[in-house]
Amino acid sequence: MTDTSARKTEMKTAMGKGGTSALMAGVAGFGLGMMVSAGRKAAAQAATFAAGDWFEGLKAEHQVARGLLEKLAATREEDMAKRAALVFELQHAMGKHQVQEEYVVYCVVAAHGQADVAESLNADHFEVKQGLYELEMIGKEKRPGFLEKVAAIRTAFESHVREEEDEVFPALQVMLTDAEKTALTNRMNREGFKVA
Ligand SMILES: [Fe+2]
Ligand SMILES: [Fe+2]
Structure with a gap:
């Protein structure tokens, strides 16, 4: 055998x-x-x-991320475990949010003649991801500059959110029919569920 x-x-x-x-x-x-x-x-x-439709859902998520950033900004050097837990939570929340926008919403923005805008928003996302990665490393390696990095991420995030909430998303919303809005909302929630 x-x-x-x-x-x-x-x-x-x-x-x-x-x-x-x-x-x-x-x-x-x-x-x-x-x-x-x-x-x-x-x-x-x-x-x-x-939260309702796609836009309201994204606004609610912006608020959650903003809250986590505020909590991070209020931490002290000795709160190492708390910082690590908040960074982890923020990476998860931000990751899901970005997937919904990148795989669905920005594609619809691009399909409505704004490919350059979608590309620029997409690039902002990498900046935030990179910032969160650096924040994680600063925390792990107990290096100075944690709060400065949080402040830089907050600034980048707020400027990105203002562009989405005040300009790009309202402009997209008026271009969509009710059926398209519903389809976008459902499609976005499906994508979010995958990575939730
Ligand atoms: Fe975004
Ligand atoms: Fe967003």
Whole structure:
């Protein structure tokens, strides 16, 4: 008997001796995990969905990110664990927000003749991601400059949000029909759910 066929025989024997039920339990466990995960994701997306349409949902998320940045700005050197937890939370919130905008909203902005605007907003997102990464490293390595980095991220974030809320998104909203608004809202929430 070759090594390969010997292993196959061992596997068949193991399956016969409860291997199948162990495998089934594993699959069931995975299914349960998926359900728990879906429930958690639904809860995470609920606030955005409940805010109303796509624009209101994004505004609500801007407010959440703003609140986390305010909390970070109020931390002190000795609050290392709190800083790390807030940076983690902000990366998750900002990540989901950016995915919704980049994969859906900015694509619609570009499709309505504003590809350059969409590209520039997209570039702003990288600036925020990079800032959060640097913030995480400053915190981990206990380097000075944590609050200065928070302030820089806040400035970049606020300027980006002003452009979205005051200019780009209202302009897009008036170009959309009611059916298009609903479709955009649903599509955006679906994308957010994926990464919630
Ligand atoms: Fe954005
Ligand atoms: Fe935004």
